[in-house]
Amino acid sequence: GAGVSQSPSNKVTEKGKDVELRCDPISGHTALYWYRQSLGQGLEFLIYFQGNSAPDKSGLPSDRFSAERTGGSVSTLTIQRTQQEDSAVYLCASSNDRNYGYTFGSGTRLTVV
Amino acid sequence: AQSVTQLDSHVSVSEGTPVLLRCNYSSSYSPSLFWYVQHPNKGLQLLLKYTSAATLVKGINGFEAEFKKSETSFHLTKPSAHMSDAAEYFCVVSDQKMLTFGGGTRLMVKP
Known part of the structure:
Protein backbone atom coordinates (compact mmCIF):
# COMPACT_ATOMS: atom_id res chain seq x y z
CA GLY A 1 0.00 0.00 0.00
CA ALA A 2 0.93 3.65 -0.12
CA GLY A 3 1.54 3.99 3.59
CA VAL A 4 1.98 2.10 6.84
CA SER A 5 -1.29 0.53 7.91
CA GLN A 6 -2.11 -0.27 11.53
CA SER A 7 -5.09 -2.12 12.90
CA PRO A 8 -7.21 -1.78 14.85
CA SER A 9 -7.21 2.00 15.10
CA ASN A 10 -8.79 1.78 18.54
CA LYS A 11 -8.92 -1.06 21.03
CA VAL A 12 -10.59 -1.17 24.42
CA THR A 13 -9.78 -4.22 26.49
CA GLU A 14 -10.30 -5.42 30.02
CA LYS A 15 -7.39 -5.64 32.41
CA GLY A 16 -5.80 -9.07 32.24
CA LYS A 17 -6.79 -9.83 28.65
CA ASP A 18 -4.31 -10.32 25.81
CA VAL A 19 -4.27 -8.01 22.78
CA GLU A 20 -2.68 -8.16 19.34
CA LEU A 21 -1.81 -5.07 17.35
CA ARG A 22 -1.00 -5.32 13.67
CA CYS A 23 1.32 -3.32 11.44
CA ASP A 24 1.48 -3.60 7.67
CA PRO A 25 4.59 -1.71 6.50
CA ILE A 26 5.30 -0.12 3.15
CA SER A 27 6.15 -2.81 0.63
CA GLY A 28 9.90 -3.23 0.29
CA HIS A 29 10.81 -1.47 3.53
CA THR A 30 13.25 -3.66 5.38
CA ALA A 31 13.19 -1.88 8.74
CA LEU A 32 10.15 -1.86 11.04
CA TYR A 33 9.81 -0.15 14.41
CA TRP A 34 7.25 -0.17 17.21
CA TYR A 35 6.95 2.85 19.50
CA ARG A 36 4.58 3.72 22.32
CA GLN A 37 3.22 7.18 23.03
CA SER A 38 1.62 7.62 26.42
CA LEU A 39 -0.42 10.62 27.53
CA GLY A 40 1.96 13.35 28.57
CA GLN A 41 5.00 11.26 27.63
CA GLY A 42 7.27 11.23 24.65
CA LEU A 43 7.69 8.39 22.22
CA GLU A 44 9.15 5.28 23.78
CA PHE A 45 11.05 2.78 21.62
CA LEU A 46 9.80 -0.79 21.95
CA ILE A 47 11.31 -3.05 19.27
CA TYR A 48 13.10 -2.87 15.91
CA PHE A 49 13.21 -5.38 13.06
CA GLN A 50 15.77 -5.16 10.24
CA GLY A 51 15.46 -7.65 7.42
CA ASN A 52 16.18 -11.20 8.57
CA SER A 53 18.34 -10.13 11.52
CA ALA A 54 17.37 -10.87 15.10
CA PRO A 55 15.12 -8.05 16.37
CA ASP A 56 16.33 -5.46 18.85
CA LYS A 57 13.96 -6.01 21.78
CA SER A 58 15.77 -3.71 24.18
CA GLY A 59 12.81 -1.34 24.55
CA LEU A 60 10.15 -3.85 25.53
CA PRO A 61 9.02 -2.84 29.05
CA SER A 62 8.29 -6.34 30.35
CA ASP A 63 8.06 -9.96 29.30
CA ARG A 64 4.32 -9.44 28.75
CA PHE A 65 5.27 -7.70 25.51
CA SER A 66 6.39 -9.58 22.42
CA ALA A 67 6.48 -8.96 18.69
CA GLU A 68 7.06 -10.90 15.55
CA ARG A 69 7.47 -10.08 11.91
CA THR A 70 6.44 -12.75 9.45
CA GLY A 71 8.09 -13.02 6.07
CA GLY A 72 9.84 -9.70 6.51
CA SER A 73 6.54 -7.88 6.13
CA VAL A 74 3.58 -7.75 8.53
CA SER A 75 4.35 -7.38 12.22
CA THR A 76 2.22 -8.20 15.26
CA LEU A 77 2.79 -6.71 18.70
CA THR A 78 1.25 -8.84 21.46
CA ILE A 79 0.60 -7.67 24.99
CA GLN A 80 -0.34 -10.40 27.44
CA ARG A 81 -2.29 -9.87 30.65
CA THR A 82 -2.79 -6.18 29.90
CA GLN A 83 -2.47 -3.63 32.70
CA GLN A 84 -3.89 -0.11 32.91
CA GLU A 85 -0.42 1.36 32.46
CA ASP A 86 -0.31 -0.27 29.01
CA SER A 87 -2.89 2.26 27.82
CA ALA A 88 -1.21 4.31 25.10
CA VAL A 89 -1.01 4.88 21.37
CA TYR A 90 1.15 2.23 19.75
CA LEU A 91 2.89 3.48 16.62
CA CYS A 92 4.54 1.49 13.89
CA ALA A 93 7.06 2.88 11.39
CA SER A 94 8.86 1.39 8.44
CA SER A 95 11.94 2.50 6.58
CA ASN A 96 13.94 1.96 3.46
CA ASP A 97 17.45 2.33 4.89
CA ARG A 98 18.85 3.77 1.71
CA ASN A 99 17.25 7.16 2.32
CA TYR A 100 16.69 6.93 6.05
CA GLY A 101 13.12 8.12 5.72
CA TYR A 102 10.71 6.72 8.30
CA THR A 103 7.00 6.50 7.59
CA PHE A 104 4.67 6.16 10.55
CA GLY A 105 1.26 4.58 10.68
CA SER A 106 -1.69 6.33 12.34
CA GLY A 107 -1.32 4.18 15.42
CA THR A 108 -3.51 1.97 17.56
CA ARG A 109 -5.02 3.65 20.61
CA LEU A 110 -5.16 1.01 23.34
CA THR A 111 -7.30 1.59 26.40
CA VAL A 112 -7.18 -0.92 29.24
CA VAL A 113 -10.15 -0.66 31.60
CA ALA B 1 24.34 6.59 22.73
CA GLN B 2 22.27 9.41 21.34
CA SER B 3 19.83 11.89 22.80
CA VAL B 4 17.63 14.77 21.72
CA THR B 5 16.60 17.81 23.74
CA GLN B 6 13.81 20.06 22.61
CA LEU B 7 14.40 23.18 24.61
CA ASP B 8 10.80 24.41 24.79
CA SER B 9 7.84 22.23 25.68
CA HIS B 10 5.42 24.96 24.55
CA VAL B 11 5.80 27.81 22.06
CA SER B 12 3.11 30.39 21.37
CA VAL B 13 3.21 32.75 18.39
CA SER B 14 0.79 35.04 16.63
CA GLU B 15 -0.39 34.20 13.14
CA GLY B 16 1.93 35.72 10.55
CA THR B 17 4.96 35.91 12.86
CA PRO B 18 8.08 33.71 12.65
CA VAL B 19 8.32 30.31 14.29
CA LEU B 20 11.46 28.92 15.99
CA LEU B 21 11.43 25.47 17.57
CA ARG B 22 14.75 24.56 19.12
CA CYS B 23 16.45 21.16 19.09
CA ASN B 24 19.84 20.03 20.34
CA TYR B 25 21.18 16.52 19.90
CA SER B 26 24.06 14.30 20.88
CA SER B 27 25.23 11.31 18.91
CA SER B 28 28.32 9.15 18.63
CA TYR B 29 27.82 8.88 14.90
CA SER B 30 27.19 11.23 12.03
CA PRO B 31 23.46 11.28 12.58
CA SER B 32 20.45 11.70 10.41
CA LEU B 33 18.03 14.24 11.84
CA PHE B 34 14.33 14.69 11.28
CA TRP B 35 11.43 16.87 12.28
CA TYR B 36 7.98 15.31 12.52
CA VAL B 37 4.65 17.01 13.15
CA GLN B 38 1.66 15.46 14.90
CA HIS B 39 -1.72 17.16 14.67
CA PRO B 40 -4.32 16.27 17.32
CA ASN B 41 -5.48 12.67 17.00
CA LYS B 42 -3.38 12.23 13.87
CA GLY B 43 -0.27 10.21 13.01
CA LEU B 44 3.27 11.51 12.72
CA GLN B 45 4.07 13.30 9.47
CA LEU B 46 7.62 13.89 8.23
CA LEU B 47 8.35 17.60 7.81
CA LEU B 48 11.97 17.41 6.71
CA LYS B 49 15.17 15.40 7.09
CA TYR B 50 18.92 15.99 7.17
CA THR B 51 21.11 13.14 5.95
CA SER B 52 24.59 14.74 5.53
CA ALA B 53 23.85 16.66 2.36
CA ALA B 54 23.03 20.39 2.44
CA THR B 55 23.00 21.80 5.95
CA LEU B 56 19.93 23.95 5.25
CA VAL B 57 17.00 21.66 4.69
CA SER B 84 -2.96 25.24 10.67
CA ASP B 85 0.60 24.95 12.03
CA ALA B 86 -0.72 24.45 15.55
CA ALA B 87 0.44 20.95 16.48
CA GLU B 88 3.09 18.96 18.36
CA TYR B 89 6.55 18.89 16.78
CA PHE B 90 9.17 16.22 17.39
CA CYS B 91 12.88 16.40 16.66
CA VAL B 92 14.32 12.94 15.97
CA VAL B 93 17.90 11.67 15.65
CA SER B 94 18.84 8.42 13.96
CA ASP B 95 22.10 6.51 14.10
CA GLN B 96 20.88 4.46 11.12
CA LYS B 97 19.33 1.92 13.46
CA MET B 98 17.59 3.55 16.39
CA LEU B 99 15.25 6.53 16.29
CA THR B 100 15.44 8.70 19.37
CA PHE B 101 12.70 11.29 19.87
CA GLY B 102 12.83 14.58 21.68
CA GLY B 103 10.13 15.33 24.22
CA GLY B 104 8.12 17.37 21.74
CA THR B 105 7.19 21.05 21.44
CA ARG B 106 3.57 22.09 21.33
CA LEU B 107 3.14 25.03 18.98
CA MET B 108 0.17 27.29 19.59
CA VAL B 109 -0.80 29.92 17.01
CA LYS B 110 -2.90 32.87 18.12
CA PRO B 111 -5.12 34.72 15.66
Whole structure:
Protein backbone atom coordinates (compact mmCIF):
# COMPACT_ATOMS: atom_id res chain seq x y z
CA GLY A 1 0.00 0.00 0.00
CA ALA A 2 0.93 3.65 -0.12
CA GLY A 3 1.54 3.99 3.59
CA VAL A 4 1.98 2.10 6.84
CA SER A 5 -1.29 0.53 7.91
CA GLN A 6 -2.11 -0.27 11.53
CA SER A 7 -5.09 -2.12 12.90
CA PRO A 8 -7.21 -1.78 14.85
CA SER A 9 -7.21 2.00 15.10
CA ASN A 10 -8.79 1.78 18.54
CA LYS A 11 -8.92 -1.06 21.03
CA VAL A 12 -10.59 -1.17 24.42
CA THR A 13 -9.78 -4.22 26.49
CA GLU A 14 -10.30 -5.42 30.02
CA LYS A 15 -7.39 -5.64 32.41
CA GLY A 16 -5.80 -9.07 32.24
CA LYS A 17 -6.79 -9.83 28.65
CA ASP A 18 -4.31 -10.32 25.81
CA VAL A 19 -4.27 -8.01 22.78
CA GLU A 20 -2.68 -8.16 19.34
CA LEU A 21 -1.81 -5.07 17.35
CA ARG A 22 -1.00 -5.32 13.67
CA CYS A 23 1.32 -3.32 11.44
CA ASP A 24 1.48 -3.60 7.67
CA PRO A 25 4.59 -1.71 6.50
CA ILE A 26 5.30 -0.12 3.15
CA SER A 27 6.15 -2.81 0.63
CA GLY A 28 9.90 -3.23 0.29
CA HIS A 29 10.81 -1.47 3.53
CA THR A 30 13.25 -3.66 5.38
CA ALA A 31 13.19 -1.88 8.74
CA LEU A 32 10.15 -1.86 11.04
CA TYR A 33 9.81 -0.15 14.41
CA TRP A 34 7.25 -0.17 17.21
CA TYR A 35 6.95 2.85 19.50
CA ARG A 36 4.58 3.72 22.32
CA GLN A 37 3.22 7.18 23.03
CA SER A 38 1.62 7.62 26.42
CA LEU A 39 -0.42 10.62 27.53
CA GLY A 40 1.96 13.35 28.57
CA GLN A 41 5.00 11.26 27.63
CA GLY A 42 7.27 11.23 24.65
CA LEU A 43 7.69 8.39 22.22
CA GLU A 44 9.15 5.28 23.78
CA PHE A 45 11.05 2.78 21.62
CA LEU A 46 9.80 -0.79 21.95
CA ILE A 47 11.31 -3.05 19.27
CA TYR A 48 13.10 -2.87 15.91
CA PHE A 49 13.21 -5.38 13.06
CA GLN A 50 15.77 -5.16 10.24
CA GLY A 51 15.46 -7.65 7.42
CA ASN A 52 16.18 -11.20 8.57
CA SER A 53 18.34 -10.13 11.52
CA ALA A 54 17.37 -10.87 15.10
CA PRO A 55 15.12 -8.05 16.37
CA ASP A 56 16.33 -5.46 18.85
CA LYS A 57 13.96 -6.01 21.78
CA SER A 58 15.77 -3.71 24.18
CA GLY A 59 12.81 -1.34 24.55
CA LEU A 60 10.15 -3.85 25.53
CA PRO A 61 9.02 -2.84 29.05
CA SER A 62 8.29 -6.34 30.35
CA ASP A 63 8.06 -9.96 29.30
CA ARG A 64 4.32 -9.44 28.75
CA PHE A 65 5.27 -7.70 25.51
CA SER A 66 6.39 -9.58 22.42
CA ALA A 67 6.48 -8.96 18.69
CA GLU A 68 7.06 -10.90 15.55
CA ARG A 69 7.47 -10.08 11.91
CA THR A 70 6.44 -12.75 9.45
CA GLY A 71 8.09 -13.02 6.07
CA GLY A 72 9.84 -9.70 6.51
CA SER A 73 6.54 -7.88 6.13
CA VAL A 74 3.58 -7.75 8.53
CA SER A 75 4.35 -7.38 12.22
CA THR A 76 2.22 -8.20 15.26
CA LEU A 77 2.79 -6.71 18.70
CA THR A 78 1.25 -8.84 21.46
CA ILE A 79 0.60 -7.67 24.99
CA GLN A 80 -0.34 -10.40 27.44
CA ARG A 81 -2.29 -9.87 30.65
CA THR A 82 -2.79 -6.18 29.90
CA GLN A 83 -2.47 -3.63 32.70
CA GLN A 84 -3.89 -0.11 32.91
CA GLU A 85 -0.42 1.36 32.46
CA ASP A 86 -0.31 -0.27 29.01
CA SER A 87 -2.89 2.26 27.82
CA ALA A 88 -1.21 4.31 25.10
CA VAL A 89 -1.01 4.88 21.37
CA TYR A 90 1.15 2.23 19.75
CA LEU A 91 2.89 3.48 16.62
CA CYS A 92 4.54 1.49 13.89
CA ALA A 93 7.06 2.88 11.39
CA SER A 94 8.86 1.39 8.44
CA SER A 95 11.94 2.50 6.58
CA ASN A 96 13.94 1.96 3.46
CA ASP A 97 17.45 2.33 4.89
CA ARG A 98 18.85 3.77 1.71
CA ASN A 99 17.25 7.16 2.32
CA TYR A 100 16.69 6.93 6.05
CA GLY A 101 13.12 8.12 5.72
CA TYR A 102 10.71 6.72 8.30
CA THR A 103 7.00 6.50 7.59
CA PHE A 104 4.67 6.16 10.55
CA GLY A 105 1.26 4.58 10.68
CA SER A 106 -1.69 6.33 12.34
CA GLY A 107 -1.32 4.18 15.42
CA THR A 108 -3.51 1.97 17.56
CA ARG A 109 -5.02 3.65 20.61
CA LEU A 110 -5.16 1.01 23.34
CA THR A 111 -7.30 1.59 26.40
CA VAL A 112 -7.18 -0.92 29.24
CA VAL A 113 -10.15 -0.66 31.60
CA ALA B 1 24.34 6.59 22.73
CA GLN B 2 22.27 9.41 21.34
CA SER B 3 19.83 11.89 22.80
CA VAL B 4 17.63 14.77 21.72
CA THR B 5 16.60 17.81 23.74
CA GLN B 6 13.81 20.06 22.61
CA LEU B 7 14.40 23.18 24.61
CA ASP B 8 10.80 24.41 24.79
CA SER B 9 7.84 22.23 25.68
CA HIS B 10 5.42 24.96 24.55
CA VAL B 11 5.80 27.81 22.06
CA SER B 12 3.11 30.39 21.37
CA VAL B 13 3.21 32.75 18.39
CA SER B 14 0.79 35.04 16.63
CA GLU B 15 -0.39 34.20 13.14
CA GLY B 16 1.93 35.72 10.55
CA THR B 17 4.96 35.91 12.86
CA PRO B 18 8.08 33.71 12.65
CA VAL B 19 8.32 30.31 14.29
CA LEU B 20 11.46 28.92 15.99
CA LEU B 21 11.43 25.47 17.57
CA ARG B 22 14.75 24.56 19.12
CA CYS B 23 16.45 21.16 19.09
CA ASN B 24 19.84 20.03 20.34
CA TYR B 25 21.18 16.52 19.90
CA SER B 26 24.06 14.30 20.88
CA SER B 27 25.23 11.31 18.91
CA SER B 28 28.32 9.15 18.63
CA TYR B 29 27.82 8.88 14.90
CA SER B 30 27.19 11.23 12.03
CA PRO B 31 23.46 11.28 12.58
CA SER B 32 20.45 11.70 10.41
CA LEU B 33 18.03 14.24 11.84
CA PHE B 34 14.33 14.69 11.28
CA TRP B 35 11.43 16.87 12.28
CA TYR B 36 7.98 15.31 12.52
CA VAL B 37 4.65 17.01 13.15
CA GLN B 38 1.66 15.46 14.90
CA HIS B 39 -1.72 17.16 14.67
CA PRO B 40 -4.32 16.27 17.32
CA ASN B 41 -5.48 12.67 17.00
CA LYS B 42 -3.38 12.23 13.87
CA GLY B 43 -0.27 10.21 13.01
CA LEU B 44 3.27 11.51 12.72
CA GLN B 45 4.07 13.30 9.47
CA LEU B 46 7.62 13.89 8.23
CA LEU B 47 8.35 17.60 7.81
CA LEU B 48 11.97 17.41 6.71
CA LYS B 49 15.17 15.40 7.09
CA TYR B 50 18.92 15.99 7.17
CA THR B 51 21.11 13.14 5.95
CA SER B 52 24.59 14.74 5.53
CA ALA B 53 23.85 16.66 2.36
CA ALA B 54 23.03 20.39 2.44
CA THR B 55 23.00 21.80 5.95
CA LEU B 56 19.93 23.95 5.25
CA VAL B 57 17.00 21.66 4.69
CA LYS B 58 13.67 22.74 3.27
CA GLY B 59 10.56 20.81 4.14
CA ILE B 60 6.85 20.88 3.58
CA ASN B 61 4.49 23.73 4.46
CA GLY B 62 7.27 26.35 4.38
CA PHE B 63 9.32 24.88 7.22
CA GLU B 64 13.08 24.63 7.12
CA ALA B 65 15.87 23.61 9.48
CA GLU B 66 19.59 24.22 9.64
CA PHE B 67 22.05 21.58 10.78
CA LYS B 68 24.85 23.18 12.81
CA LYS B 69 27.40 20.57 13.78
CA SER B 70 29.46 22.96 15.91
CA GLU B 71 26.40 23.76 18.00
CA THR B 72 24.87 20.24 17.75
CA SER B 73 21.62 21.94 16.86
CA PHE B 74 18.85 21.38 14.33
CA HIS B 75 16.36 24.18 14.94
CA LEU B 76 13.11 24.33 12.96
CA THR B 77 11.93 27.65 11.54
CA LYS B 78 9.14 29.11 9.47
CA PRO B 79 8.96 32.76 8.40
CA SER B 80 5.22 33.19 8.95
CA ALA B 81 3.01 31.03 11.14
CA HIS B 82 -0.39 29.86 9.99
CA MET B 83 -3.24 28.72 12.20
CA SER B 84 -2.96 25.24 10.67
CA ASP B 85 0.60 24.95 12.03
CA ALA B 86 -0.72 24.45 15.55
CA ALA B 87 0.44 20.95 16.48
CA GLU B 88 3.09 18.96 18.36
CA TYR B 89 6.55 18.89 16.78
CA PHE B 90 9.17 16.22 17.39
CA CYS B 91 12.88 16.40 16.66
CA VAL B 92 14.32 12.94 15.97
CA VAL B 93 17.90 11.67 15.65
CA SER B 94 18.84 8.42 13.96
CA ASP B 95 22.10 6.51 14.10
CA GLN B 96 20.88 4.46 11.12
CA LYS B 97 19.33 1.92 13.46
CA MET B 98 17.59 3.55 16.39
CA LEU B 99 15.25 6.53 16.29
CA THR B 100 15.44 8.70 19.37
CA PHE B 101 12.70 11.29 19.87
CA GLY B 102 12.83 14.58 21.68
CA GLY B 103 10.13 15.33 24.22
CA GLY B 104 8.12 17.37 21.74
CA THR B 105 7.19 21.05 21.44
CA ARG B 106 3.57 22.09 21.33
CA LEU B 107 3.14 25.03 18.98
CA MET B 108 0.17 27.29 19.59
CA VAL B 109 -0.80 29.92 17.01
CA LYS B 110 -2.90 32.87 18.12
CA PRO B 111 -5.12 34.72 15.66
